[in-house]
Amino acid sequence: MTTSYFDSSDVQQVLQATGTPALLIDAEIIRRQMREFQQALPGITPFYSVKTGPHPLAIDVMNEFQSHFDAATLDEIHMLLDHKVDPGGILYTHPAKTVAEITEAARLGVNAYTLDNLDELKRLQQHVPKAHLFLRLSPTVNSSLYNYEHSKFGATMAEARQILDYARDNDAQVSGISFMVGSQSLKLDPWNSAFQNTLELFNDYRDDLPDLKIVNIGSGFPLQYCFDKPVPTVQEIGRVVSRWQKKFPHGTQFIAEPGRFIIGPAAVIKSKVDRRLERDGKHWLYLDANAYGGLVELYMSNGAFRYPVTSGAGGKPEPFMVEGKTLDPEDIFGVNIPLGSKTTEGTMITIHDVGAYSTTFFSDYHNLPHPHVIVVDSKYQNNVELTTGPMGISGLRAKRAFQTGDVVFQTSGYFTHKRTRYTLQVDMDRHIEPTVPGAFLNHSCDPNVGVRTNKFGYYDVVARRHIPAGEEIAADYAMFEYETGPMSRVTCLCGSPKCRKHITGYKDLPEAQRKAYEGYIADYLTKARTTAHKKDNEPEAVAA
Numbered sequence: 001m002t003t004s005y006f007d008s009s010d011v012q013q014v015l016q017a018t019g020t021p022a023l024l025i026d027a028e029i030i031r032r033q034m035r036e037f038q039q040a041l042p043g044i045t046p047f048y049s050v051k052t053g054p055h056p057l058a059i060d061v062m063n064e065f066q067s068h069f070d071a072a073t074l075d076e077i078h079m080l081l082d083h084k085v086d087p088g089g090i091l092y093t094h095p096a097k098t099v100a101e102i103t104e105a106a107r108l109g110v111n112a113y114t115l116d117n118l119d120e121l122k123r124l125q126q127h128v129p130k131a132h133l134f135l136r137l138s139p140t141v142n143s144s145l146y147n148y149e150h151s152k153f154g155a156t157m158a159e160a161r162q163i164l165d166y167a168r169d170n171d172a173q174v175s176g177i178s179f180m181v182g183s184q185s186l187k188l189d190p191w192n193s194a195f196q197n198t199l200e201l202f203n204d205y206r207d208d209l210p211d212l213k214i215v216n217i218g219s220g221f222p223l224q225y226c227f228d229k230p231v232p233t234v235q236e237i238g239r240v241v242s243r244w245q246k247k248f249p250h251g252t253q254f255i256a257e258p259g260r261f262i263i264g265p266a267a268v269i270k271s272k273v274d275r276r277l278e279r280d281g282k283h284w285l286y287l288d289a290n291a292y293g294g295l296v297e298l299y300m301s302n303g304a305f306r307y308p309v310t311s312g313a314g315g316k317p318e319p320f321m322v323e324g325k326t327l328d329p330e331d332i333f334g335v336n337i338p339l340g341s342k343t344t345e346g347t348m349i350t351i352h353d354v355g356a357y358s359t360t361f362f363s364d365y366h367n368l369p370h371p372h373v374i375v376v377d378s379k380y381q382n383n384v385e386l387t388t389g390p391m392g393i394s395g396l397r398a399k400r401a402f403q404t405g406d407v408v409f410q411t412s413g414y415f416t417h418k419r420t421r422y423t424l425q426v427d428m429d430r431h432i433e434p435t436v437p438g439a440f441l442n443h444s445c446d447p448n449v450g451v452r453t454n455k456f457g458y459y460d461v462v463a464r465r466h467i468p469a470g471e472e473i474a475a476d477y478a479m480f481e482y483e484t485g486p487m488s489r490v491t492c493l494c495g496s497p498k499c500r501k502h503i504t505g506y507k508d509l510p511e512a513q514r515k516a517y518e519g520y521i522a523d524y525l526t527k528a529r530t531t532a533h534k535k536d537n538e539p540e541a542v543a544a
Helices: 009-018 027-040 056-064 074-082 099-108 118-127 157-169 189-205 234-245 260-266 485-489 511-516 523-537
Strands: 022-026 045-049 068-071 090-092 112-115 132-137 174-179 214-216 253-256 267-279 282-287 309-311 317-323 332-340 348-351 372-376 384-389 392-398 407-410 413-416 424-427 430-434 449-453 459-463 472-475
Touching: 009 022, 009 372, 009 384, 009 392, 022 027, 027 045, 027 056, 027 234, 027 260, 045 056, 045 260, 056 074, 056 260, 056 413, 068 074, 074 090, 074 099, 099 118, 112 118, 118 132, 118 157, 132 157, 132 189, 132 214, 157 174, 157 189, 174 189, 189 234, 260 267, 309 332, 392 472, 449 472
Parallel strands: 022 372, 045 068, 045 253, 068 090, 090 112, 112 132, 132 174, 174 214, 214 253, 282 317
Antiparallel strands: 022 267, 267 282, 267 348, 309 348, 317 332, 384 392, 407 459, 413 430, 424 430, 449 459
16 A cells, blocks of 8 residues: 555645546556566566556556566557557467457467467467467466356366367467466465466476476466455565476476556545545445446455555544445445544545556446546656646646756656647657656746657656756757647747747747757657658659
8 A cells, every 4th residue: 555645745736636536546656566576576577467457557667667468358459559569578368269359469460379278279270370379277276356166267177188188189389378366366375276287287298298388377466455364465476486486397487467466556546525424323434436436346346345545634543434426335445444533524535556457447327427547657756846826736846956967757658649738749640648747847948958758758858957946847848749739829928038939849940949959859850850851852853
């Protein structure tokens, strides 16, 4: 459960502008979780589970780690490719794919597929004969919140042997064995059981199936949430994995499909108390959020699931019943949750660790709007802060001094083809929907920062001169926008002696100013300029 930046003054200002309920996702927490996963499971190649957290921010942050991806549908594959994911790093995990889906995935460059039945193996062998195939086992021990006894996926050990026998006799390229212990696994027993079954198959078939060299340990890495008993930590799971790794043949590769552990802690829902009532001697809080607006596991788990809930109010802790807006039986966030006694109407409530399966399951049940989604990046919280004016948030201010060339912050976020109020252009048809703070970078015709395209395709916002603490951070929008559209008709209020009177883009930037910005301007603009210069200097075609 993470609170720091989600409770910061910057976030409070954003919430005043957007209202509640709001779902906030922090890019830096995704990075932190990924680093922790890599440290606990060294040598395990992660394939991020897209279905668990398909928000574009998560995809683009995982790209920073050169992660691979577990995609369950063609739509997820298309989304990944739109975010510049290498199709060779995608594992298509749905176990019952149509021929059209298989051939389209192959056309897109996907070369790894999961199966759990003989018919699927035959179909894959026919249509993608050179692909890497993964046989998925059904769990034999379940400690998940969800019932896997009659699972719709996974082969039994008897079925697995039948499939592998066929693969041996028909030269099918089975590259790996997969298992998944169950979402939010509460014990280590399922891991040991799944590894035992996988090792048995490896030992029995490795001589007959020369391509069998990969173990996919799937997902199921749990979070603590509000469970009474401690759940296995990723470090404990890592130690179990390490012990089993040593028992497999030399050269065996290991991959995993983490989802919940990566994205779960990275998001919270901010909600306000609509009413506080006393019933049967209990304190009841009714929030403006509801379970159907991103908290699907409250009702999918038949009440077994509870998110951590905290209040910003003071007073001695007292037990509260916390109810969502719909008043449905499943719409209960917490039972006897200890919150400050001063919690009342208007109090801000935080529902923690909501990143898994949240934005995917937004609904408009009861015609209630789902939460606003706000993307933030706490990595730079000690560098800049939001400022406010009579009209609300007015821009960014340096929290410390910067020297020429220092990176003030990175415009992380997610890539989109749509231009919005806050987007930053990174190519002729591509933009970034930036996180806070980048969303509030103001314009100046005499900017103290510029931009440099980094290896992730984002911008590093870099100091062009010494910037003292307390000074406003401002860039010239012509440093990254080719055209500013309707904004070009807006009168510029920067007040600089160099003011161009209107907020224009690079297309209309004077040549002297273009030269002055060299080293602090988007890569795609300098490339476009070079291309245009070449075209202008090409000799005219001579008619034959």
